[in-house]
Amino acid sequence: MPHEDHACCSHFPTTRLRRLRYHPAVRRLVGQTRVSPSDLVLPLFVRPGEGVRQEISSMPGHAQLSPDVMADEIRQAADLGLGGVILFGIPAEKDPLGSDGTSESGIIAQAIRAAKQAAPDLLLITDVCFCEYTDHGHCGVPGESTGRRDVDNDATLELLAKQAVVHARAGADMVAPSGMMDGMVGAIRQGLDAEGFTHVPIMSYAAKYASAFYGPFREAAECAPQFGDRSTYQMDPAAAAQQAIREVQLDLAEGADIIMVKPALPYLDIIRLLGDRFPGVPLAAYNVSGEFSMVKAAAERGWLDERRVALESLTAIQRAGAGIILTYWAKDVARWLG
Numbered sequence: 001m002p003h004e005d006h007a008c009c010s011h012f013p014t015t016r017l018r019r020l021r022y023h024p025a026v027r028r029l030v031g032q033t034r035v036s037p038s039d040l041v042l043p044l045f046v047r048p049g050e051g052v053r054q055e056i057s058s059m060p061g062h063a064q065l066s067p068d069v070m071a072d073e074i075r076q077a078a079d080l081g082l083g084g085v086i087l088f089g090i091p092a093e094k095d096p097l098g099s100d101g102t103s104e105s106g107i108i109a110q111a112i113r114a115a116k117q118a119a120p121d122l123l124l125i126t127d128v129c130f131c132e133y134t135d136h137g138h139c140g141v142p143g144e145s146t147g148r149r150d151v152d153n154d155a156t157l158e159l160l161a162k163q164a165v166v167h168a169r170a171g172a173d174m175v176a177p178s179g180m181m182d183g184m185v186g187a188i189r190q191g192l193d194a195e196g197f198t199h200v201p202i203m204s205y206a207a208k209y210a211s212a213f214y215g216p217f218r219e220a221a222e223c224a225p226q227f228g229d230r231s232t233y234q235m236d237p238a239a240a241a242q243q244a245i246r247e248v249q250l251d252l253a254e255g256a257d258i259i260m261v262k263p264a265l266p267y268l269d270i271i272r273l274l275g276d277r278f279p280g281v282p283l284a285a286y287n288v289s290g291e292f293s294m295v296k297a298a299a300e301r302g303w304l305d306e307r308r309v310a311l312e313s314l315t316a317i318q319r320a321g322a323g324i325i326l327t328y329w330a331k332d333v334a335r336w337l338g
């Protein structure tokens with residue numbers, strides 16, 4: 001039945017939408033979403049040592065790498081034309097303040113220098129957070145300021161700024177704070193600017209949800225929280241979708257250059273909402289470990305075709321509005337698309 005507001009549209013048999021689908025070339029011609037390796041960012045996990053490649057059992061094909069082995073991966077990423085890589089450091093020693101993460105000789109600083117040497121032109125992004133570096137596994141410094149054992153927001157800000165400066169000094173091209181502390185973007189921007197890194201962009205994990213889809217990552221980064229969980233700082237999946245708008249407004253006001261939604265597939269509505277609401281602001285989405293591993297597991301059982309599901313997932317994320325996608329399939333996609 002024709003609707004009044006669609007009175008312009010003709011209907012069957014005049015209109016046959018299958019005419020747009022019969023010929024593969026027509027399908028390609030009318031297709032709008034093309035996933036390209038240059039829009040993809042590959043996450044890499046780096047740990048101390050030499051010649052180390054320690055497989056992450058919950059993320060087949062991914063491993064914790066020592067800086068020298070990571071350098072090979074980085075060269076491959078560059079050769080494959082990826083948009084960039086994002087580094088996560090896993091230190092030998094974790095402590096309550098995550099000191100390794102703010103040290104010039106820490107694992108992440110070493111890795112950044114090695115990566116820059118291996119492929120100077122590849123975009124090198126770093127995750128700025130504390131959960132990988134702290135013994136309690138939280139994304140900041142613990143405190144009792146709220147009357148409960150929790151992450152102390154304001155005490156964490158200064159350390160985040162310090163971490164970002166260490167990354168920039170070691171050669172990071174862009175920093176990506178993922179801790180969901182209030183004021184983190186502003187603190188990092190000020191810290192970077194004060195040290196002469198006014199040109200280093202901030203990609204903020206602006207709308208990051210407290211998600212069970214991070215499960216495999218916690219093995220990869222050895223960062224499961226040792227008390228409580230992350231729901232006092234990461235967003236509640238049940239919160240009004242518009243809360244994501246408030247997060248983004250604040251981050252932009254504080255100087256964020258790129259904003260991110262995380263996870264991706266269960267939050268396509270948020271990607272669409274933010275893309276529509278903030279046109280012109282580069283929007284990234286993180287296709288997280290759980291989204292990757294569940295497809296891998298099903299594919300291993302022969303229940304899904306990994307390549308097709310991966311490409312369909314990334315197409316959907318891009319179609320929803322994310323121009324940048326962080327994904328564990330980045331290298332595979334580059335190879336699949338030849």
Ligand code: PBG
Pocket residue numbers: 127128129130131132139178179213214215216217218230287288289290
């Ligand atoms: C926090 C961080 C996490 C991820 C990226 N940065 C974990 C968390 O918030 O618990 C998850 C990424 C993934 O699951 O792939 N530094």
